[in-house]
Amino acid sequence: MARWGLVVDLDRCTGCQACVIACKHENNVPFSTPASSAAGRLMTWIQLVAVEMPGRDHRVPLPLMCQQCDRPPCTDVCPTSATYLSTDGIVAQVYARCIGCRYCTNACPYVVKVFNWTPPEWPASMQGMMNPDVSVRPKGVVEKCTFCHHRLMIARERAKAEGRELASEDYVPACVQTCPAEALTFGDLDDQHSAVAAAAASPRAFQWMEELGTKPKVIYLREGE
Amino acid sequence: MSDIISRRDFLFYGGATIAGVTLGELGRRQLARADERAAAWRPRGVETWATSVCRECAAGCGVRARLADDVPVKLEGNPLCPIGRGRLCAKGQAALESYFDPDRLVGPARQAGSRSAPRWERVSWDAGCRLLASQLGGHGADVIAFAFDEHGPLADAWSHFWSSLGARLVWTHGATAERLTPAVAALTGAKACPLFDLERATHVLSFGAPLVEDWLSPVWTQRSFGRFRRTAGRPRGRLVQVDARQSLTARKADESLILSAEQQIVLAYAIASVLLRENRVNRTAIDAIGGDLAAFENAIVARYSPDDSAAATGVPVVTILRMARELTATPQPLVTVATDAPRPLVDATLALNALIGAIDHPGGLFGKIVNGAERSADAATVLGDIAAGRIRPRVVAFHDAAALRSVHAPPDPSTYLASVPFIVSFSPYLDESCAVADLVLPLDTPLESWHAVVPAPAIGGETIALARPAVARRLESRDLGSILRAVARAVGGDALTAFPWSSSEGIVREEVARLQRLRRGGLYSEAYEMDWLEQLERGGWWVGDATSDRDFITSALEKGGWIDPYFEPGLLSQSAREQGGLNFPVPPAIHGIPLAAARDEERAVGTTGQADAPPANEGFPLRLTVFTPAVVSLAGNQNVPGLFELLGQPEGLPWRPWVEVGHETAARFRIANGETVQIESPSGRIHAVAVLVEGLPEGTVSMAFVPASSAEARWTRTIDADVRRLCGADGFSTPCHVRIARL
Numbered sequence: 001m002a003r004w005g006l007v008v009d010l011d012r013c014t015g016c017q018a019c020v021i022a023c024k025h026e027n028n029v030p031f032s033t034p035a036s037s038a039a040g041r042l043m044t045w046i047q048l049v050a051v052e053m054p055g056r057d058h059r060v061p062l063p064l065m066c067q068q069c070d071r072p073p074c075t076d077v078c079p080t081s082a083t084y085l086s087t088d089g090i091v092a093q094v095y096a097r098c099i100g101c102r103y104c105t106n107a108c109p110y111v112v113k114v115f116n117w118t119p120p121e122w123p124a125s126m127q128g129m130m131n132p133d134v135s136v137r138p139k140g141v142v143e144k145c146t147f148c149h150h151r152l153m154i155a156r157e158r159a160k161a162e163g164r165e166l167a168s169e170d171y172v173p174a175c176v177q178t179c180p181a182e183a184l185t186f187g188d189l190d191d192q193h194s195a196v197a198a199a200a201a202s203p204r205a206f207q208w209m210e211e212l213g214t215k216p217k218v219i220y221l222r223e224g225e
Numbered sequence: 226m227s228d229i230i231s232r233r234d235f236l237f238y239g240g241a242t243i244a245g246v247t248l249g250e251l252g253r254r255q256l257a258r259a260d261e262r263a264a265a266w267r268p269r270g271v272e273t274w275a276t277s278v279c280r281e282c283a284a285g286c287g288v289r290a291r292l293a294d295d296v297p298v299k300l301e302g303n304p305l306c307p308i309g310r311g312r313l314c315a316k317g318q319a320a321l322e323s324y325f326d327p328d329r330l331v332g333p334a335r336q337a338g339s340r341s342a343p344r345w346e347r348v349s350w351d352a353g354c355r356l357l358a359s360q361l362g363g364h365g366a367d368v369i370a371f372a373f374d375e376h377g378p379l380a381d382a383w384s385h386f387w388s389s390l391g392a393r394l395v396w397t398h399g400a401t402a403e404r405l406t407p408a409v410a411a412l413t414g415a416k417a418c419p420l421f422d423l424e425r426a427t428h429v430l431s432f433g434a435p436l437v438e439d440w441l442s443p444v445w446t447q448r449s450f451g452r453f454r455r456t457a458g459r460p461r462g463r464l465v466q467v468d469a470r471q472s473l474t475a476r477k478a479d480e481s482l483i484l485s486a487e488q489q490i491v492l493a494y495a496i497a498s499v500l501l502r503e504n505r506v507n508r509t510a511i512d513a514i515g516g517d518l519a520a521f522e523n524a525i526v527a528r529y530s531p532d533d534s535a536a537a538t539g540v541p542v543v544t545i546l547r548m549a550r551e552l553t554a555t556p557q558p559l560v561t562v563a564t565d566a567p568r569p570l571v572d573a574t575l576a577l578n579a580l581i582g583a584i585d586h587p588g589g590l591f592g593k594i595v596n597g598a599e600r601s602a603d604a605a606t607v608l609g610d611i612a613a614g615r616i617r618p619r620v621v622a623f624h625d626a627a628a629l630r631s632v633h634a635p636p637d638p639s640t641y642l643a644s645v646p647f648i649v650s651f652s653p654y655l656d657e658s659c660a661v662a663d664l665v666l667p668l669d670t671p672l673e674s675w676h677a678v679v680p681a682p683a684i685g686g687e688t689i690a691l692a693r694p695a696v697a698r699r700l701e702s703r704d705l706g707s708i709l710r711a712v713a714r715a716v717g718g719d720a721l722t723a724f725p726w727s728s729s730e731g732i733v734r735e736e737v738a739r740l741q742r743l744r745r746g747g748l749y750s751e752a753y754e755m756d757w758l759e760q761l762e763r764g765g766w767w768v769g770d771a772t773s774d775r776d777f778i779t780s781a782l783e784k785g786g787w788i789d790p791y792f793e794p795g796l797l798s799q800s801a802r803e804q805g806g807l808n809f810p811v812p813p814a815i816h817g818i819p820l821a822a823a824r825d826e827e828r829a830v831g832t833t834g835q836a837d838a839p840p841a842n843e844g845f846p847l848r849l850t851v852f853t854p855a856v857v858s859l860a861g862n863q864n865v866p867g868l869f870e871l872l873g874q875p876e877g878l879p880w881r882p883w884v885e886v887g888h889e890t891a892a893r894f895r896i897a898n899g900e901t902v903q904i905e906s907p908s909g910r911i912h913a914v915a916v917l918v919e920g921l922p923e924g925t926v927s928m929a930f931v932p933a934s935s936a937e938a939r940w941t942r943t944i945d946a947d948v949r950r951l952c953g954a955d956g957f958s959t960p961c962h963v964r965i966a967r968l
Contacts, residue, residue, distance in 0.1 A: 011455055014437030014438075015437060015473050017315050018313060021318045021871065025298075025300075025321060031870065032866075048875035049875050058471065058919050060476060060477070061476070061874075062875075123325075125325050129296075129324075129325045132270070132293045180313070180447035181448060182448060224479075225461060
């Protein structure tokens with residue numbers, strides 16, 4: 001079984017946010033309003049945040065999404081197993097099981113799980129643009145980045161229909177697919193021949209808040225030499 | 226879905242046409258938003274993909290639309306497109322939201338009331354086109370047609386139509402390399418667009434070029450930037466950014482300097498001076514081209530001593546020396562510049578490229594001839610002339626809202642277009658052009674359109690993006706070709722002769738047929754196939770793409786375009802040789818550069834004291850720098866919630882324009898990060914959220930330009946802090962002075 005991981009090369013990343021909008025459209029993440037944004041209820045699964053980095057004079061933009069931890073703090077506290085570590089290594093979120101207790105949002109040190117405080121709304125004309133592969137989450141449910149898990153399921157089905165094994169390149173999340181600067185590398189971290197494994201082994205590699213021991217499978221490559 | 230909408234709209238507008246919509250702005254909203262009532266959600270299943278072309282800027286990136294039961298649900302980059310190679314920027318993806326925009330115009334309509342008390346009536350397409358024809362008949366010389374500056378057969382058709390009437394064509398320039406063409410011509414004699422080989426550069430000195438934001442062809446630039454930074458087997462590219470503010474590019478740079486545009490001119494010439502003083506120029510390269518380097522050297526060394534330059538810019542002498550030496554200590558240096566930079570700065574940066582041997586050198590600067598008539602008119606200037614009464618057109622036509630977003634006047638076009646008797650808008654969106662129009666004839670949105678577009682110059686060779694409509698029309702819009710044909714038929718005479726096409730489809734098919742007859746180049750394909758094609762052409766071979774005309778047309782429209790990748794470097798050098806060598810600019814004297822304005826405000830805030838002139842802006846001590854965030858659409862639909870959410874990031878300020886304040890200035894005015902402040906100039910005042918940034922000099926603030934609109938589109942109208950309210954008639958090009966206060 002593959003162990004899916006994502007490497008973000010901050011030296012290549014331009015902070016263009018193409019990944020943010022790709023994620024939004026792919027996963028039917030509802031739009032905010034000026035008022036809901038001002039209230040801190042912007043719904044995004046991936047967001048650009050400004051962070052301080054050693055050796056940098058200025059805060060640099062860093063794309064932050066669910067870190068897909070190997071030891072996820074969020075799953076330990078979920079009373080209904082709505083969020084759990086799947087065999088693919090992806091931290092899954094089963095919306096139908098979620099009771100909205102928000103224990104997981106509090107337990108997540110990266111603050112990347114978002115709660116639906118209101119029912120998701122789109123103008124009627126925009127409901128046509130929903131991705132039919134992804135369910136819309138109702139009010140009272142927590143949601144987050146799933147590495148576009150539905151794409152993995154579709155890729156598996158396609159590979160099975162074609163009578164072959166799933167190849168690493170069959171499955172790419174929407175953010176990786178669109179990144180204009182080619183800053184995102186995705187694949188099986190356990191495949192030593194994969195580009196993502198090679199990138200993760202770079203001396204520039206680090207994990208966000210790695211001192212917490214959550215063992216994220218999102219790995220960043222710092223800027224500079 | 227479109228059938229359902231059409232039926233219900235028919236019933237709704239049947240009533241509306243008879244009764245007229247008499248409720249002013251509410252009427253306009255009703256006109257634009259009625260389609261919501263008919264929208265319906267239904268499950269979908271069958272997945273297909275369709276090719277299209279992104280038209281959110283002039284880059285012309287290839288797009289693939291994922292359709293679920295023929296309804297678009299996602300846009301991706303076209304992997305065969307040589308510009309993006311399957312990648313797409315945020316604005317490109319947001320085009321999906323424009324297609325579904327709930328405020329899109331549902332069909333043609335005329336203003337039955339007045340612009341101040343609008344009363345819209347739906348009209349048939351036939352009646353709308355005849356109404357426009359009646360206004361145009363015999364008044365060709367008094368007509369001005371505005372459009373966003375694009376090239377290709379469809380833009381040519383627009384030009385043919387208006388030119389045949391004797392109308393004046395005005396273009397709104399995008400941030401493309403074409404803006405730099407006059408400076409390239411002055412240096413080398415070649416009327417060519419510069420191509421910056423960012424991908425292969427090893428060291429980039431950038432004067433305000435927003436490399437990671439919105440420069441030239443954004444997706445191509447970002448892909449090149451990623452490869453410039455990290456490519457296996459090559460040293461990491463180093464970036465030094467000289468900018469007017471702490472831009473995202475400055476934050477991504479290895480080193481950044483914050484200088485005004487005037488100071489940047491001094492710094493550029495100071496670096497050139499050091500290169501010449503220390504004999505670090507690439508004399509081999511310059512000798513191969515020729516040019517009067519000695520005269521340039523004499524002028525520049527005398528005028529730009531490191532000490533004087535350091536005093537004028539505040540950049541230490543050692544830094545100027547180091548910046549010059551770094552440029553020559555790397556194999557493939559490149560100097561870049563913003564497309565809207567003042568001409569002296571563009572001249573200085575191009576001269577620097579010549580001195581370091583970057584012209585026609587890998588990782589440097591190349592030239593590319595762009596076909597088509599020269600388009601020198603500028604929309605903002607012409608609109609300013611209309612506002613001032615210097616020209617009095619009888620009819621004004623807006624292809625899109627780009628012209629009105631480029632204008633420097635405060636954002637209420639109805640005031641400065643009040644003297645124009647008749648205005649027609651072809652925009653499909655409820656935007657600025659629609660808000661001032663007497664007649665709206667909405668075009669199809671890009672996903673619904675035929676495309677034949679020449680992408681903005683970024684790569685070598687010759688490229689044209691082609692596509693048929695990716696989706697069916699959602700509303701009662703029309704394609705440009707059929708609208709202009711109907712108007713031409715009603716006008717008759719030269720207009721009809723000059724416009725023989727019956728629709729945009731005819732224009733695109735004719736173009737594809739022309740490309741097939743060229744017997745060179747090929748259809749969009751994988752990168753290695755294009756490389757192979759170029760190698761073949763270099764050896765004098767050519768292999769056709771399809772066996773029949775029909776196959777060729779089908780393949781061209783499915784693959785997304787045609788390219789002749791053959792590119793012969795050396796145009797700039799050859800042209801310069803033919804004119805007798807490089808024609809280096811005459812550097813202005815440091816004291817001839819208007820640094821006085823900067824010094825005035827420094828005196829006002831008490832940092833330096835050159836008390837030889839009175840304060841220029843009494844009571845307004847801060848110099849305002851304006852920038853346009855990359856996610857702001859200056860050409861396409863602005864009513865896009867996905868892009869408004871990206872505004873103000875990564876500072877956590879979605880949906881709002883913001884003002885950047887340095888820590889010293891903030892301390893002086895007791896402004897905290899995230900606080901709403903009032904910014905006031907002699908021209909007006911606005912409110913915005915303050916963001917404290919590092920590196921911004923005291924006495925300077927910078928503000929995001931997000932155009933406000935008098936149209937009633939639901940998301941656009943949430944923006945009211947339009948920085949144009951603060952600037953004078955000269956807009957962003959001249960320094961604007963403001964004061965800032967907590968609310």
